[in-house]
Amino acid sequence: MKIQLPVTGFSQYDHTVNVNYQASACGPVTAYVVLNYLLPNACPYKPNDLYKTLGTTRIGLFTYRFLRNMRKILGPNWKVEKCTQHTALSELQNGRPVALKFDKYFSFQWNKKFTFSYHWVPLIGYELENGELFLIIHDNGWRNRASKIRKISYAENSAILTFVQVAPKSHL
Numbered sequence: 001m002k003i004q005l006p007v008t009g010f011s012q013y014d015h016t017v018n019v020n021y022q023a024s025a026c027g028p029v030t031a032y033v034v035l036n037y038l039l040p041n042a043c044p045y046k047p048n049d050l051y052k053t054l055g056t057t058r059i060g061l062f063t064y065r066f067l068r069n070m071r072k073i074l075g076p077n078w079k080v081e082k083c084t085q086h087t088a089l090s091e092l093q094n095g096r097p098v099a100l101k102f103d104k105y106f107s108f109q110w111n112k113k114f115t116f117s118y119h120w121v122p123l124i125g126y127e128l129e130n131g132e133l134f135l136i137i138h139d140n141g142w143r144n145r146a147s148k149i150r151k152i153s154y155a156e157n158s159a160i161l162t163f164v165q166v167a168p169k170s171h172l
Contacts, residue, residue: 003092004125004136007037009148010047011141021051026140027061028054030099030120031070033138033147034166037097037122045073060118063101063162070166079167085133085154088163089126098123099164100137102157114160115152123163127151 010033011017012025021028028050035043045053053073055065063082070080083091088098100123102116125136133154141147154161 002125002127004127004149005037005092005095005097007033007097007122007124007138009033009122009138009140009146011145011147012047013141013143013145014047017047018051021048021056024056024058024060025051027066027101027120028056029140030122031066033122034097034099035073038166038168061120063103063164066099066101066120066164070164074166077169079165079169081165083163083165085158085161085163087165088123091165091167092123092125094167096165096167099166100135101162101164102160103162104160112159114157115150124149126154 010029012029013022017025025047028047031050031054032047054061054069067080074080091098100121102114102119104114104117121137121140123135123137127134127136134151135154136149136151138147139150
């Protein structure tokens, strides 16, 4: 079984992103990608705006700030909450991407290897292969490289993942 939403990615190293923000812009870029998918042609924010509005710092975007400030941006008709892996997969089945955070530092998993150490990405799909769950993400690019779609093992990363659903309340 495979679900993959037709989400357009964006690189945090795009020339339009302030050079001083690029290294820590994964959270704002993830919010930008999710908002542009959920509100096509209606999102007034660009990554530089979201960097400031979400309260991103040079070391990144804390989950509580992502939640609090996305709620302010979207208003009372939207639900922005941490959710379980099961709810995240349901969101994908319902056609909505999910914000996904990798965080080995605040999960106290310093000595283990993960796909990313500290990084926000849009979760755009998943695939079940031989009973194993793989998450499909946009990786938010790198210097001189656009965002690309990647398939990663849920089991190998589960200890450090935080899922955030962004959904209109009328659809819950």
